[in-house]
Amino acid sequence: MSLAADFPQVGPDAWADMAAAVVNRSRPEDAQVDGDGAREVLASHLPGGLEVAPIYWSGEHSALGLPGAMPFTRGRGPRDPNLAWDVRQLHDDPDAASTRSAVLADLERGVSSIWLHVGDDGVAAGDVTEVLGDVMAELAPVVVSSLTDQPGAAAALIAAWEAKGVDPAVVRGSLGHDPVGLAAAVGGTPDLAPLADAVHACSTRWTGVRAITVDTRVHHDAGASDQDELALALASALDYVRHLSGAGVTPAEAFRRIDFRVAVTADQFVTIAKLRALRRTWARVGEVLEVPEADRGAWIHAVTSWRMQTRTDPWVNILRSTIACFGAAAGGADAITVLPYDDAIGLPTPFSRRVARNTQSLLAAEANVARVADPAGGSNYVESLTEALAHAAWTWFGELDAAGGAAAGLASGAIAQRLADTRAERDTALATREVPLTGTSTFPLADEQPLERTARVALARDGLPRRRDGEVFETLRARTTAGDVTVPVIALGPARETTARVSFLSNLLGVAGIRPQIIEVPTVDDLPAATEPAKGAPAAILASSRKGYEALAEPAVSALRSVDVGRVLVAGPARELGDLTVDGEVRDGMDVVAFLTDLLDLLGAQQAGANA
Numbered sequence: 317m318s319l320a321a322d323f324p325q326v327g328p329d330a331w332a333d334m335a336a337a338v339v340n341r342s343r344p345e346d347a348q349v350d351g352d353g354a355r356e357v358l359a360s361h362l363p364g365g366l367e368v369a370p371i372y373w374s375g376e377h378s379a380l381g382l383p384g385a386m387p388f389t390r391g392r393g394p395r396d397p398n399l400a401w402d403v404r405q406l407h408d409d410p411d412a413a414s415t416r417s418a419v420l421a422d423l424e425r426g427v428s429s430i431w432l433h434v435g436d437d438g439v440a441a442g443d444v445t446e447v448l449g450d451v452m453a454e455l456a457p458v459v460v461s462s463l464t465d466q467p468g469a470a471a472a473l474i475a476a477w478e479a480k481g482v483d484p485a486v487v488r489g490s491l492g493h494d495p496v497g498l499a500a501a502v503g504g505t506p507d508l509a510p511l512a513d514a515v516h517a518c519s520t521r522w523t524g525v526r527a528i529t530v531d532t533r534v535h536h537d538a539g540a541s542d543q544d545e546l547a548l549a550l551a552s553a554l555d556y557v558r559h560l561s562g563a564g565v566t567p568a569e570a571f572r573r574i575d576f577r578v579a580v581t582a583d584q585f586v587t588i589a590k591l592r593a594l595r596r597t598w599a600r601v602g603e604v605l606e607v608p609e610a611d612r613g614a615w616i617h618a619v620t621s622w623r624m625q626t627r628t629d630p631w632v633n634i635l636r637s638t639i640a641c642f643g644a645a646a647g648g649a650d651a652i653t654v655l656p657y658d659d660a661i662g663l664p665t666p667f668s669r670r671v672a673r674n675t676q677s678l679l680a681a682e683a684n685v686a687r688v689a690d691p692a693g694g695s696n697y698v699e700s701l702t703e704a705l706a707h708a709a710w711t712w713f714g715e716l717d718a719a720g721g722a723a724a725g726l727a728s729g730a731i732a733q734r735l736a737d738t739r740a741e742r743d744t745a746l747a748t749r750e751v752p753l754t755g756t757s758t759f760p761l762a763d764e765q766p767l768e769r770t771a772r773v774a775l776a777r778d779g780l781p782r783r784r785d786g787e788v789f790e791t792l793r794a795r796t797t798a799g800d801v802t803v804p805v806i807a808l809g810p811a812r813e814t815t816a817r818v819s820f821l822s823n824l825l826g827v828a829g830i831r832p833q834i835i836e837v838p839t840v841d842d843l844p845a846a847t848e849p850a851k852g853a854p855a856a857i858l859a860s861s862r863k864g865y866e867a868l869a870e871p872a873v874s875a876l877r878s879v880d881v882g883r884v885l886v887a888g889p890a891r892e893l894g895d896l897t898v899d900g901e902v903r904d905g906m907d908v909v910a911f912l913t914d915l916l917d918l919l920g921a922q923q924a925g926a927n928a
Contacts, residue, residue: 328373335370362586363742364541366704372696377703383648383689384613386603388595389702390690391648392613399428400686402457402651403676404617408433409663410773412443420450422669426677429457429489431653434472435464437775444472445479453480457488459617461531461577463501463775466493467510474522490526490575491518496552496722500731501534503778506723511556512563515573519565526615527573528556535731536579537623538780539739542590546709548731549576550597551722557605558721567605575615580644580652581624582636585701587643588692591616593706595648597713617651618644625660626786628793629755630767633657638675645685646692652676660784662769732780739783746785747909756786757908760793760826788909789827795916796829803915804850804881805832805857808872809864817859817887821902828912830919832857840868843875851879854918857902859887869893882918 326334332351339357340348349357358370384393395401405427409415419430430451432439439447448458458476462469470491477487493514495506514527530553532545540548557570576594580587595614602612620637634657644652654675656668664672679685692698712734716725725731745751752758805821807814814836822832837846850856856876858869869886873896876884883899886892890901902911 377699408438434469441472459490531577543708547712584643588647589701591647618649632755792828808860808868813864855883
């Protein structure tokens with residue numbers, strides 16, 4: 317018996333007509349839309365131009381398939397009930413003794429593998445053996461990465477395993493070679509020469525170890541959209557397969573020695589679809605290269621996005637990372653690293669590492685996220701989004717491949733230009749708060765005391781730019797840390813007319829650390845006394861409803877002009893003032909970065925003049 321049996325069946329066209337009727341209620345007669353118009357009005361777009369429809373219907377996507385089989389969209393196979401995924405913790409503290417202690421603490425408290433970042437900005441290659449001194453290599457996989465010497469990092473890891481005298485056949489991990497990613501990060505020309513020897517060592521001796529990790533976080537941090545990141549993962553990996561083929565390594569063996577490291581974000585549905593699309597597209601590459609089906613499934617290490625972390629109100633990073641980890645788990649990641657909430661500030665503390673690893677433990681053991689393989693499979697939205705990401709990524713991947721591959725795209729500047737264009741689009745969405753950053757661009761924490769952490773070694777980089785989404789807002793906040801910066805906010809009318817826009821202004825000004833000096837003006841008789849505190853201010857902002865503006869805006873503007881207020885602004889659309897002229901409006905959807913930068917410049921000029 318179906319619970320929906322007594323309800324009338326509604327198809328896409330009928331639904332669109334009903335949606336149009338609702339949309340048209342708030343539209344003037346000359347702006348009415350039909351069903352197709354309603355679909356357009358209600359649709360939204362993801363970075364890179366992917367459209368999100370207002371509703372998805374069954375039958376719009378291809379057959380689901382099964383986990384562990386072509387096209388591997390649904391995963392590489394069933395989950396292990398005893399280890400839902402590999403809980404992997406990153407360590408990059410150059411203090412060898414501290415890192416050795418932290419590695420052991422992690423492994424004793426829920427972490428199942430270790431990721432060492434080796435080099436001038438991390439653990440010294442000569443310290444790797446000491447750092448791994450307490451690790452049972454036959455139980456805990458170890459992977460390395462490096463932005464200064466990848467062959468040296470790989471050699472240091474092998475030396476550490478050799479020093480333990482462990483059976484090479486039981487060791488698991490990755491040597492971390494990624495010369496194209498290295499060149500993207502620090503500049504220069506990719507050196508693919510060490511790859512063949514690394515793959516040979518893994519094929520003949522360290523048979524459970526992968527030699528190459530295609531790390532697309534460098535592109536993500538440079539502004540790549542999700543489809544860009546996938547295309548670059550495919551292009552880089554194919555560069556490696558072709559180079560290895562020239563050295564006598566079969567595509568099948570190359571596939572066995574490559575894994576992927578990708579960024580995952582707080583957009584849980586995009587994260588799920590992204591991992592599914594990566595497996596699907598890489599499996600298609602394997603199919604074209606006649607790799608046996610069993611070897612086509614991409615092994616994916618998901619890392620919560622550094623780009624999405626904020627230094628202001630860093631506690632919100634815990635929430636972002638939890639959602640990203642959930643998306644990675646539901647998307648079928650083989651290993652997950654949750655970056656500590658203070659990672660963007662400096663080296664993490666034992667507490668922040670504990671929160672990071674327990675996030676994974678909770679999702680795996682208490683939320684049971686991985687009890688079912690591909691839990692999002694069959695969702696009309698997730699399936700459609702997976703397909704859209706796969707097709708968009710495949711299109712650019714084809715263009716890159718036709719132009720010579722990922723290394724050639726770096727050399728020509730095509731990749732840098734593409735990512736810069738995507739970054740500019742995202743910057744606009746961030747500046748207007750279409751893409752909000754909770755605690756940073758929206759709902760900032762007033763009087764926040766910044767966290768202090770040990771700074772990492774700054775590595776010289778001449779590759780793609782690396783920037784977090786929150787940096788522009790953090791720069792604004794930093795301009796007000798030296799003193800109390802205020803702006804008069806003139807609340808016109810009773811509280812019921814002013815509360816909404818006063819709250820809006822308080823949150824917006826707080827983004828830059830500006831404190832609103834709220835001056836209440838219940839009636840016109842209160843104006844003379846109320847505007848006196850604003851005397852000589854470089855700017856003041858009126859805050860009320862349309863009704864409050866109709867009653868009090870004109871005398872308020874006149875009063876503010878009479879006490880030499882430099883600029884008179886209004887909260888909300890200026891059209892609510894009728895024919896009254898002010899110097900600007902402060903409204904939702906505006907470029908808040910440009911507005912606050914200009915306002916701080918104005919306040920700074922005023923302070924400089926006063927000090928002089």
